[in-house]
Amino acid sequence: MGGQDSRSFEELLAEGVAVPTEGWDFSWFEGRATEARPSWGYAVSLADRLAAATAALDLQTGGGEVLEFALGRATKAPVLTVATEGWPPNVAKATALLAPRGVAVVASPEDAPLPFADGAFDLVTSRHPVQAPWPEIARVLRPGGTYFAQHVGPHSVFELVEYFLGPQPEEVRSGRHPERERADAEAAGLEVVDLRAEELRIEFHDIAAVVHFLRKVIWMVPDFTVEAYRPQLRSLHERIASDGPFVAHSTRHLFEARRPDA
Template sequence: MDVFESLLAEGGAVPTEGWDFSWFEGRATEARPSWGYASSLAGRLAGASAVLDVQTGGGEVLDFALGRAASEAPVLTVATESWPANVAKATALLRPRGIAVVASPEDAPLPFADAVFDLVSSRHPVRPRWGEIARVLRPGGTYFAQHVGPRSVFELVEYFLGPQPAAVNSGRHPDRERADAERAGLQIVDLRAERLRVEFHDIAAVVHFLRKVVWMVPGFTVEAYRPRLRALHEQIEADGPFVAHSTRHLVEARRP
């Protein structure tokens, strides 16, 4: 088996459950936002009594933040997740901390009563549902989250799909999200955006990334994109890492 085929096989075999990206160490890098979301969340958890983590993935970020918090976990801490494989992974990770993981579709109302939580958090929600966030927050409660911004890692997307219209992903723009949050009755306390360098050092990292982040190149399979993968492999071998840029924004909103 040649190097290309070996790397394809390796990238195609890595499990995709959860949001643990440790497999990419040495194979891909992404600069981190200056605000340090997980550590900042830890500080928020220390002062909260009832917390909801929306679209928790495999629970890794919430678990890390709870481990860094300066006090015991809030009296009530709940997480939601829609993907069954991630529900199972998050449950195994968070249950020892006494945290329930609720299976809830991304597009369904949050399965909680009004005004239950004083902190709602989320790292990289597919689509923030501002009305639901506002509904479950107590008056004076806070939404604290890190969102994926517009056209994130689009250099890689456009390598496979060709040029994309400027309007693609426009709903993720922080100005659009500010307006949507305010329409839902929330007050924006902080909104910061950064553009960050991403490098893919081999084609296995590209394959695993596109299998894991499935909305980047919808319907991606190795067989469907083998010619483009071969060309990209040769480009990386000749010129070095494939460079893209992620976009992230930190959102803090308050229910009056």
């Protein structure tokens, strides 16, 4: 079945470019793209973990949306909750969203040491970190403390990535592999308690959704601009119009690790 959107290629491009990319809210995609969700329900499970914690740290919180949702569902909040974020527009967005819940947002680049004391937290969390800083996670966890996170897995949305960039080498495709992350976590001194992976269907229903996605998730096609990829975008627009949604698959894994008791 062909696409149902009658707007022109140029109109859809302009719309995809105009949508702000701050934060980690994907509600704009409603009706434009769909993604299946992992069976474990990370945000709801996070609420339960927060209710049992006394001091919690959320790494690379984005715009704070997932943490704010989980705190709203938690039966009680930790005595102390802190979040880090490295991108200045997201720092501002997360601060505005999380301050009413008593959460301090600390501007901290993803590749910098965490600005917290050893053993400061009994719970460290993250949803889709760019990279998990395992030695730093182990350092700031208290003995017996837990790291609970949802990670992006290997070759996630690579149908779209390789449409624009061509076939990728195996070392790129296998990056973020859960077993490699297990080994890195264990090398940092953590015990992996749970590790589950799923592959999930994504559908892009128009080219505006593709443009906005690549502008928002900038590591997918790092040099992406509409101008640089206009021929590929036009071809993909025509393909969606004639054949229906562009289908890709995301990979996710649930990660739970524990710092051993002293």
